[in-house]
Structure formats: C-alpha cells, structure tokens
Amino acid sequence: MAGNTSTPGATVTSRALALLGAFDEHHRRLTLTDLAARAGLPVPTAHRLVGELVAWGALARTPSGEYVVGRRLWDIGLLAPVQTGLRQLASPFLHDLYGATLATVHLAVRDGTEVLYLDRLSGHASVPVVSSIGSRLPMHATGVGKVLLAHAPDDVQQAVLADLPRVTAYTITQPGTLRRQLARVLRDDYATTVEEMSLGGCSVAVPIRRDGEVVAALGMVLPSLGRERPRLVGALQVASRGIGRALSASGNE
Amino acid sequence: MAGNTSTPGATVTSRALALLGAFDEHHRRLTLTDLAARAGLPVPTAHRLVGELVAWGALARTPSGEYVVGRRLWDIGLLAPVQTGLRQLASPFLHDLYGATLATVHLAVRDGTEVLYLDRLSGHASVPVVSSIGSRLPMHATGVGKVLLAHAPDDVQQAVLADLPRVTAYTITQPGTLRRQLARVLRDDYATTVEEMSLGGCSVAVPIRRDGEVVAALGMVLPSLGRERPRLVGALQVASRGIGRALSASGNE
C-alpha cells in the first residue's frame, strides 16, 4: 500500500479480509480494538477499513458500538454453491427425515481434515448437540465424519489418523481401532458413534453418492441407538438415495 | 491505490467489495470479464483482486474457470446476527408449522421498503414460490410484506404506497385499497394475499412480536385458503407467540 507500513508486503485487500476473518463462531461481536488486534492491524488502520466495510454492508455496528457481520455479507454468502446446490436439494429430504424421527438431522461435507456442517435440523425435543450450521468438527468423533473419512483419499486418512484428539472419555484415540471401524463403515455403508463427541449423544450416518462418488454425508443424533438402529439406517439410506438422485438429475456444481 | 487510476477517488477496498457485489441471485457464477464489467473495473485490476479473494476463500473458481462465492464467505456470512438470533430461535417453530401443514413456510423481516426472507421451508409437495432465502420481494404483494408494512413507520408506508408495481393481474396497485387492507391487518392481526405475487399462490401471515414490538413476520403459501383459513391463522399465531417468547427470553440482538 503505502507510506509507513509496519508490515510491508501486505496488501490492502488482505487487511480487509483479515478483518472479516477476525469473526468466528466464538467472536460474533467485536469492538474496534479487538477487531484490530485479531486482524493484526493498528487501530487507526482498522478503523478506516472497518468504516468502508460498514458503509458497504459487510459489517454492521450494533447500538452498543460493537461490530458484527452485516446483512449484505450474509446474503452474498448465501449465493455460495455449497448453499444453492447440495443444501437446497437436500433440504426437503432432511425435513422428511426429521418429521419421521424427530431426531437432530445433519448434512455435512468434508473440508480438508474436518467435517463441515451444511445444514442441521433440530426441534425442541432433540438431544442438544454441539454442531451448528457452518461449524467444523473433527472427523473421528462424529458419525458423518467417519463416513466421510472412510471414503476420503489416503493422504487425508493418514493425516487424520495421525492425530486423534480426545473429546470425551469415549472418543476413539487409537488409530488401529478407528481404522477397523472405517473398514466396517465401507462394508456396512453406515457409521455410528456412541458418546464420542458429547456425552449422552449417539449418532448414525450414511454416505450420499452422486454418480457413485461420495460427496456428502447424512446423519442423525439421538440419545441412544438400541434396537432402533435398523429402522434409522433404513430411513437414512432412503433419504440419501433420494438426494443422490436429485443431485445427478440437476447436473450443476 | 496508486498510479494511473482511471477513476481516482475509489479505494482498493471499495473495488474488492464491488467484485463481491457483482454476484447476485441471477449471477451466481461469473467469468473474469463479466465480473470486471459488473464491478466497473479494468480486467487486469479485477484479475489481481480476484486472485486475492480466491486465495483467501471469499471466492472460488469452478473447474470450468468461472468464479463463484466461496465457502469461507459463506460461513462468515452465517455469523451475521440476522442468522444467529432470530433465525435460529425460530427454526424449530417453522419445522413444527411445516410438519403440521406441509405448506411452504416463511420467516421474513423488513429491509428498507422490501421484504427480506430469512428462512423458508418447503417440501416436495408445496406450491412453487418465487422467494428464496436471502431474497427480497416487494412488500405490497406478499403476505409477510403486508404484515410488516402495516407495522412499519409512516415514512416507509408513504414510500411503498407511492409506487405499487404490478406483478400479476391480481396485484393491488391502488394505494387506497392497500391502505384499507393494512388497517384490517392491524385489526385482525393477520394478512392474506390471493395470487398477488404469483398465480396459483395464496398466503397468510402474522406478525412476530418481541416485547410488544413487531420485529418479523411469519407466513405460509398455499394453493388456496378457503375454509382452512382460521386453522392456519391459529397455527401461525401459536408459532409466532412461541418465537416471540423465545426472543425475549434470550435477550440478544
């Protein structure tokens, strides 16, 4: 940019983006000072850039003076293909599943070595779960994660198996155990977890295929599985096939 | 910026934002040239900025070489308060409504003189409708719009009544007629439309109040209303009260 830059080499754009990136799930509202600190910028610089972002609608200022993500950014984000393609096609199927089981229903894809939740339905009655739309969780501790991991390329599997952080007392942290489970996922075509992500929460998940290739996973979370399992797997598989068919029909994305 | 700028006075940030703003509902994928044209920038400039946006994840490039909104922008957009507050609290109620009626269910707020759709549920069975999440429609031709308009400040009402574009043969374009309807909305506490936005689509909507003040509207779209109306209004009102209560309970945004 110019003049007396403290970090030469940084572009204006990268600074503006750093400001946007300062927001995350745990920091949805930030003061100017925090924003500047998290973006690694001097306060006056942040102030000027933030002013532009607010004017455009990328950020908004609350009455209390804090900054939050703005409406305009929200609705541009909604144009992402992640949203328009898979999520919209899958939506009615998720509702059907939710209606039939009243469990929390998840739609997720793999993003690097994590699970990215694209959609989540949960009523008042469902078990409380940690995930929320747009959030990322480790693959080894979630049902949808295991499905996606089982179908992921070798290098991703290696990377994930090399580091299995413990989340609850039941989280699988032994690579060998997980590897055996993944083999079973491929054989049975569904995965389960038992309190591996949160105590009191179990899950079942199946892959969603588009022309044979696994592109996403569909899962549900319940207090326990018990003898319901076959019924749930059946329901999930029907929905998953429906989504897969809808996907290949509308050949976009 | 610098050097031989063709439009002096424009900031780098505003150019980068213009690139993001080039995307809209009807332009979800753009080539570099189109992107540059829509943002009003020379192609090489757009190329450089787009490169940075892609590197950061704000945009992504499809295999075919076109640009689309990226995942990172999607999930930062999801942090907008519009999303986290109202929408998340209302979500279970929308599901309940959808489950009970199988009609398309809408959650909307007023944004200036338009209706902004925050959420929409529709199954395979529902009537096709034009709205989608994040889209904006005129207030005078939609059920949720009439509710929001009836409770809007005077200057907004003036502005809307001054220009009532025709959408279908049944759209209300007479300010007098609409004004009478708005009065009735205030009295009955619900609004209806009959093929005013799209032929074959009728709607009912009710306000959502947070501590007495109308902050949003809840509506549904059906092929016709008929004698179902009282039942639908009842269902909507129950859901709306529930959402209102949940809103004041969790005193955020």
Next chain:
DNA sequence: CGCCCGATTCCGTTCAGTGGAAGACTGGCC
C-alpha cells in the same frame, strides 16, 4: 493453419494507504 476472444503477465507511474501522535468521548471511581 490462422483468427478471435478471454485470461494472464509486465512494468513505469503516482496517489491512496499508512499509522504515530494528538485530540475527543465515555463511563467508572473517588
């Protein structure tokens, strides 16, 4: 093979961006 249209790279010019310092608020505390 040659043409055309879009994407990409180059590079000399120059003004938009920078951030320390100083000033204005704000609210809490004595």
Next chain:
DNA sequence: GGCCAGTCTTCCACTGAACGGAATCGGGCG
C-alpha cells in the same frame, strides 16, 4: 464535581502498493 483509564476518532507527511495499457499466452472454432 473532577480525575483517570480505556476507547474511539481525526490529522497529516511520507512512500511503496496498486493501477491498467500494452503485450503475451492459450484454446476453441472455422
């Protein structure tokens, strides 16, 4: 009421990041 600490906002002289016309690459088509 007066003081102080923590924010936010405004100023402004310096300078290297951004600009974009021109040239080049690439690939689809006739």
